[in-house]
Amino acid sequence: MKALVSVKRVVDYNVRIQVKPDGSGVVTDGVKFSVNPFDEIAMEEAVRLKEKGKITEIVAVTIGGAKCEETLRTALAFGADRAVHVKEEGEVQPLTAAQALAAVFKKEGANLFLLGKQAIDDDANQTGQMVAALLDLPQATFASKVELEASKATVTREVDAGLETLEIDLPAVITADLRLNEPRYLKLPDIMKAKKKPIEAVTLADLGVTAGAGLKASKTVAPPKRSKGVVVKTVDELIAALKGKGLI
């Protein structure tokens, strides 16, 4: 069984995001980038499934500029066998990404598409869903547990009411939630070996995809500053303070 895992290069979660003074986006010069943590979880799950003998090959895929090669190298160090780099230096909108990933999935003839439930930069939470729709495949999102058999997967999802278990036929799309697993620490020898694993470069055109521009970001602003808190001594004072602000 072949699994495709997509990984996105995002600003590292430790970086304090700064909005550009002109509101055209966030500052990305000189800041640290890393693999989207949810994609890391998806990659870890694929590697574990491979270690259990449920998957035979893992292909990592990303879309973006030259620097995204680092992202793929990390995925290869985790345990992907090879990688596909969809090269695109310009902006990649969610639908374009989904179309490209769907095309790679088809081209690879993979049985399982694993990815993070969302990327921590745009928080769009739609790539997995759109890929499933484009390919007309079953989907199980927000997975917190995945069991794989020859032609189906049993996926546990965290929903408001508790845990929901789905059984889906393969091929399918599964998106990873935070509690699916705890990704391993990369080992230095694995990082070294990853440098020698093959990365295939393709373009959007090769995949028959045209970069879309359906969405336009009009402005990026920092969240408003939290105003100072007030310490209250009694419940009465609290109620009075809330009333004073017109909140109750």
Add this chain to the structure above:
Amino acid sequence: MSVERDVMEYDVLVVGAGPAGLAAACRIKQKAAEAGKDISVCLVEKGSEVGAHILSGAVFEPRALNELFPNWKELGAPLNTPVKRDEVWFFTSPEKGIKTPGPFVPKTMHNEGNYIISLGNLCRWMAQQAESLGVEIYPGFAAQEILIDEKNVVRGVQIGDMGVDHSGKHKEGVFTPGIELRAKYTLFAEGCRGHLGKRLLKHYKLDEKSDAQHYGIGLKELWTIDPAKHEPGLVIHGAGWPLNSANPGGFFLYHLENHQVYVGLIVDLSYSNPYLSPFDEFQRIKHHPVLKQYLEGGKRVSYGARAICKGGYNSLPKMVFPGGALIGCDLGTLNFSKIKGSHTAMKSGMLAADAAAAALLGGSEGGDELNSYTETFKASWLYDELYRDRNFGAAMHKYGVLFGAAFNYIDQNWFGGKSPITLHDNTPDYTTLKPAAESRKIEYPKPDGVISFDKLSSVFISSTNHEEDQPVHLKLTDPSIPIGKNLPMYDEPAQRYCPAGVYEVIAAPDGARKFQINAQNCVHCKTCDIKDPAQNITWVAPEGSGGPNYPNM
């Protein structure tokens, strides 16, 4: 607990991806290529990426870079802002200051031909050059132990284990033993007060014959300011208020590109008043009109702090030991009279690299002392520069800022640093604190949240992060000392000298006082390891990737 460890072997191992380590790694590869042979070079870095832990002023003198990459301009090195103008100030009060007229500025404080840079970005660029030369760079891996064999030869380092919980137990499923990196020669480039460098100095008695090392703590912020007030290339230095001769230091403000400035304060760690807080001194000095005029209307982007070695020539230890060498600030090559250590760090790395490459190309199996490094060091401009400026720090300590500065003016401008006098200062910085009872309490103004800020919001923008469940990496040799001795004697100065709020004395509900270590806040500056009057705090590397993530610093 015995664990099986993977082993990887190289010709040369470099510990630390700062200017010294990267210059050394590049140089070895260049030498190997010239000879048409291969020398394998591995570089490990504890930061999450190259540059993540780099914090420096920085006004950069390109001398060593010119030698390493004569074509650095074509290669796109990030030296974008040439210094255009120098100002040197002496602050006489919170409101007033005197600008030193040009002719009276010591020669070493002139910056024509230098650049205002982000040293972190220069290191990121050097890492790219190193990788294209074939150096294997592994960020996120902290060297934890020195491998010393039965013949007392350094054989490499062991990387710290990952996935260990706070009590030292291996976390199930994620525990990853650190591997052993072995090499014929290991170059230690951890920067000031490297935790392995410190052990090497002791183990091989390298500093037996030198003066005590001296330190400062540098605090720095990056600001985006009003474009109307921005003068790219303007360099401002100064001393005076709020510090004084018993508690000396100096400030800087550099205008770099993109409407940004670096503002910072270096406080000498020989300070005597235990109530002094370098962080609060920095916050209040920004309110001085000379600095505030630029910051007003701007926005703070980042914050960080790092100790610097400033003992210079007199404090230089022996540089080599069997199987390796110290380079850069692990050795102590910073030139304090220029307040610059990047070009000297790079040069020391290049000299050690030349020695290692020559030995390996000559068929050496390593493990010996790289004595040719010591020899070429003594014949280099680096040695000459450090020798000329050997009196600077000691003069400041002996005569105070004002008379020390006068001495340095005469020493540098009349004698070119070659006066017959050598001043020594062999008093270690951890012994200089006066008891709290004999010291004046300092009331620092509250931060206004516009120009000045509190510690926690500052640490927040250093993007510091450590895996929470791991052993505390700040080790107390005797856990009773902070409350038992340091508190009554010095009001536990760690609460104040730590620029990241790691150390707190808190009162338990029963009134008992407790020393708390918030290790997650640590920005890896090493000040506690240096200044603790009992020398009771030992900084060791936390799990790899932990620490600050400085952008453009």
